[in-house]
Amino acid sequence: MVSRTWAEVSQILASGDVKGKLSKHDLPTPCLIVDLDGLEANLLKMASYLRGQGRAFRPHAKSHKCAEIARMCVAAGAVGACTAKIGEAEALAALGVGGLLITTPMVGRYRVERAVALAASRPETIFVADDLGNLADLNLAAGVAGVRLRVAVDLNVTNRTGVMPGSSAVGFVEKLVGMPHLEFAGIQAYAGHCAHIYGFAERKKGSEEAMGLAVETRALLSKAGIRCDWLSGGSTGTYNIDSHIDGITELQPGSFLFMDIDYNRIGGADGNAFYSDFVNTLFVLTTVYSKPTADLAIVDAGFKAIATDKPFPAEARAYPGSLFAFSGDEHGRFFLENSARKVALGDRVEFIVPHCDPSVNLYDRMFGVRGDSVEAVWTVDARGRVE
Numbered sequence: 001m002v003s004r005t006w007a008e009v010s011q012i013l014a015s016g017d018v019k020g021k022l023s024k025h026d027l028p029t030p031c032l033i034v035d036l037d038g039l040e041a042n043l044l045k046m047a048s049y050l051r052g053q054g055r056a057f058r059p060h061a062k063s064h065k066c067a068e069i070a071r072m073c074v075a076a077g078a079v080g081a082c083t084a085k086i087g088e089a090e091a092l093a094a095l096g097v098g099g100l101l102i103t104t105p106m107v108g109r110y111r112v113e114r115a116v117a118l119a120a121s122r123p124e125t126i127f128v129a130d131d132l133g134n135l136a137d138l139n140l141a142a143g144v145a146g147v148r149l150r151v152a153v154d155l156n157v158t159n160r161t162g163v164m165p166g167s168s169a170v171g172f173v174e175k176l177v178g179m180p181h182l183e184f185a186g187i188q189a190y191a192g193h194c195a196h197i198y199g200f201a202e203r204k205k206g207s208e209e210a211m212g213l214a215v216e217t218r219a220l221l222s223k224a225g226i227r228c229d230w231l232s233g234g235s236t237g238t239y240n241i242d243s244h245i246d247g248i249t250e251l252q253p254g255s256f257l258f259m260d261i262d263y264n265r266i267g268g269a270d271g272n273a274f275y276s277d278f279v280n281t282l283f284v285l286t287t288v289y290s291k292p293t294a295d296l297a298i299v300d301a302g303f304k305a306i307a308t309d310k311p312f313p314a315e316a317r318a319y320p321g322s323l324f325a326f327s328g329d330e331h332g333r334f335f336l337e338n339s340a341r342k343v344a345l346g347d348r349v350e351f352i353v354p355h356c357d358p359s360v361n362l363y364d365r366m367f368g369v370r371g372d373s374v375e376a377v378w379t380v381d382a383r384g385r386v387e
């Protein structure tokens with residue numbers, strides 16, 4: 001593909017019609033690129049696995065925050081999308097994504113009012129709650145607005161939000177089912193502390209213990225005469241554990257679409273230390289824009305381009321032995337002493353990020369690429385929607 005002038009690149013980007021017209025080497029950096037072949041393969045793998053296990057699939061959109069990707073997931077068989085917050089849900093709903101589950105509680109007047117407004121246009125939306133006062137607020141607001149809110153009990157299986165499993169949860173749900181403007185949707189149980197346990201056997205043990213509490217709670221509800229047809233949880237690290245546990249009806253993994261270094265390290269069911277169930281598809285594309293010495297290159301990506309919440313650095317794709325270190329807001333040091341492959345000024349280097357979700361949240365858009373060819377530009381629609 002011929003190299004384009006910036007005037008051509010910006011005009012093609014502005015038109016939105018990019019397919020086959022741009023090479024990734026034309027893109028201004030730093031930018032996020034997504035390998036479409038890998039993304040499609042990851043999605044197909046997860047969707048077919050869960051279908052084979054007879055579980056519903058509601059991938060978490062907190063990783064990608066992008067309506068286009070949420071729609072791809074639905075086309076692959078997902079029942080909808082999870083979002084972390086009301087702001088994310090509103091952004092995706094406005095772009096036609098349905099079947100939303102908001103996985104954190106709607107506490108605070110603005111959240112309650114916005115939840116009710118969302119339910120008015122998207123009555124299938126599921127909200128979660130863990131507090132009786134909050135249930136009363138939701139019930140009151142729903143009654144005033146004339147809507148019926150679908151509310152699941154958020155079960156605390158990870159020492160974060162949620163009602164404690166067992167009799168506390170049953171007592172909570174008994175109150176919920178008595179509220180005229182709320183409909184009991186089921187149980188949400190996210191065992192986040194298990195997702196990244198290193199080693200499959202340990203992870204399996206942890207997740208079976210945590211999710212076992214949710215399954216037991218479901219059985220207790222049934223004993224109390226309360227029908228509970230829906231139990232949702234799970235993650236990229238535990239999809240092949242939780243989907244084998246009787247009583248879990250739906251999985252909500254998110255990171256499997258992109259993957260990141262954090263997930264690469266957890267180890268697979270095959271016994272390998274590298275978790276290879278899903279391929280890395282998300283990269284920060286950078287340019288070498290200074291070259292102080294033969295073995296040190298400075299790339300144009302620092303704290304503002306790659307999230308820094310993990311204790312390990314970004315890793316360059318296809319430069320074994322190289323090392324990345326943040327060098328301030330705008331720059332990264334790229335050490336090549338131990339890499340057989342060197343770089344020249346202007347070269348492009350792609351980095352796998354330590355943690356995909358907060359890295360995506362740094363960008364307005366991502367570029368879908370196949371090989372070198374740019375095929376799509378996707379807006380990160382819920383970027384910054386953390387409220």
Ligand SMILES: Cc1ncc(COP(=O)(O)O)c(C=O)c1O
Pocket residue numbers: 060062063082103190192195233234235236237252253254255256
């Ligand atoms: C409630 C909830 N469900 C599901 C997920 C998806 O987990 P993962 O991205 O590890 O697949 C997350 C991620 O943080 C989450 O908070």
